[in-house]
Amino acid sequence: MTGTExxxxxxxxxxxxxxxxxxxxxxKLLLAYDGQRSLAEVALSADVSFAEALPLTEKFLGSGWIxxxxxxxxxxxxxxxxxxxxxxxxxxxxxxxxxxxxxDAVVPPVPTSTxxxxxxxxxxxxxxxxxxxxxxxxxxxxxxxxxxxxxxxITSLVGxxxxxxxxxxxxxxxxxxxxxxAEEIASVHLVNDTSLIRSEALQKAIAQAVNEVARxxxxxxxxxxx
Amino acid sequence: xxxxxxxxxxxxxxxxAYLNKxxxxxIVVRDPTIEFQSLVFSAYTGLIHLKGDAEGFVYLTAxxxxxxQLHAARHNRGRFSEESSRDVMSDIAxxxxxxxxxxxxxxxxxxxxxxxxxxxxxxxxxxxxxxVQPLLWRKEHAYFVMGLSSAETA
Numbered sequence: 548m549t550g551t552e553x554x555x556x557x558x559x560x561x562x563x564x565x566x567x568x569x570x571x572x573x574x575k576l577l578l579a580y581d582g583q584r585s586l587a588e589v590a591l592s593a594d595v596s597f598a599e600a601l602p603l604t605e606k607f608l609g610s611g612w613i614x615x616x617x618x619x620x621x622x623x624x625x626x627x628x629x630x631x632x633x634x635x636x637x638x639x640x641x642x643x644x645x646x647x648x649x650x651d652a653v654v655p656p657v658p659t660s661t662x663x664x665x666x667x668x669x670x671x672x673x674x675x676x677x678x679x680x681x682x683x684x685x686x687x688x689x690x691x692x693x694x695x696x697x698x699x700x701i702t703s704l705v706g707x708x709x710x711x712x713x714x715x716x717x718x719x720x721x722x723x724x725x726x727x728x729a730e731e732i733a734s735v736h737l738v739n740d741t742s743l744i745r746s747e748a749l750q751k752a753i754a755q756a757v758n759e760v761a762r763x764x765x766x767x768x769x770x771x772x773x
Numbered sequence: 774x775x776x777x778x779x780x781x782x783x784x785x786x787x788x789x790a791y792l793n794k795x796x797x798x799x800i801v802v803r804d805p806t807i808e809f810q811s812l813v814f815s816a817y818t819g820l821i822h823l824k825g826d827a828e829g830f831v832y833l834t835a836x837x838x839x840x841x842q843l844h845a846a847r848h849n850r851g852r853f854s855e856e857s858s859r860d861v862m863s864d865i866a867x868x869x870x871x872x873x874x875x876x877x878x879x880x881x882x883x884x885x886x887x888x889x890x891x892x893x894x895x896x897x898x899x900x901x902x903x904x905v906q907p908l909l910w911r912k913e914h915a916y917f918v919m920g921l922s923s924a925e926t927a
Binding site: 721 | 781
């Protein structure tokens, strides 16, 4: 699973619903599959991390309660923001990866003793390196951005936790350090970082960096309620 | 052209493969962090600068006990000294250089590993962000650290 798959609940689920016994967070996830949003987006909306959503989704698939919802080429292009290749004469639609190896197991966070850090040297803001964004960055007003949701979303795009974390690193290489300093963010934990980003400028910078590096817009689910 | 995530992760894989070979797959990989304001240095560090397809640096930094245990696992006996610490770190850094050079060829130039204790004599310029991968073996810590220039994301 890569996080881009779209699932819907099945007729079998409808028949069995009253007899199914699940924990409340699992119900929240199960009821969030709508046949329209990707697994990554559904997980965010249900407040479940991508790492937690994967085994649950497999369990629901195994029980026959959900099934993958195929989408049309137009829907796919709309979701990815890619240009309509039929308009340029291409005859083969882009491949959609449906199944990839499972992400690596995530080790629960354990406090580490960190040696004393070296005093930082002043850092110049990174130069603007911009392939044109596929869609406009954040334009509407949101609540705070949940850093763990951003990290989980980016990681889910790769389908492999370790490589996804490198993609997250690439995204944050593009964030102007002064914006992070202003928000007093000295580091990002790549698992369960509970930080909230309230600065609109930093939210926009992160959304734009995701757009440029991962070629995807950030889903609304990364924002907490205003 | 920037390296693919898989290529960047290869640096970590090479390091882990070497350490796991010595420790019998006992290295525990902790959750990584991205640091924006400081670099982490432990007792001994092996630093490699990168130029070409990737610009920046990678290093492994480890406590003396971590290196002592590695030394004991490899040699089973023998006196452990500051020189031994440097030798162990030098071997790790050399293995990284050897394997990475083999994979990337002339597209990526790697410096000779620089081994130092505590903090570097010459200051290292802090890139916009560094990727820190903590490693644990028998309660002793090491950190794999990677700092790429922002141009790397172009």
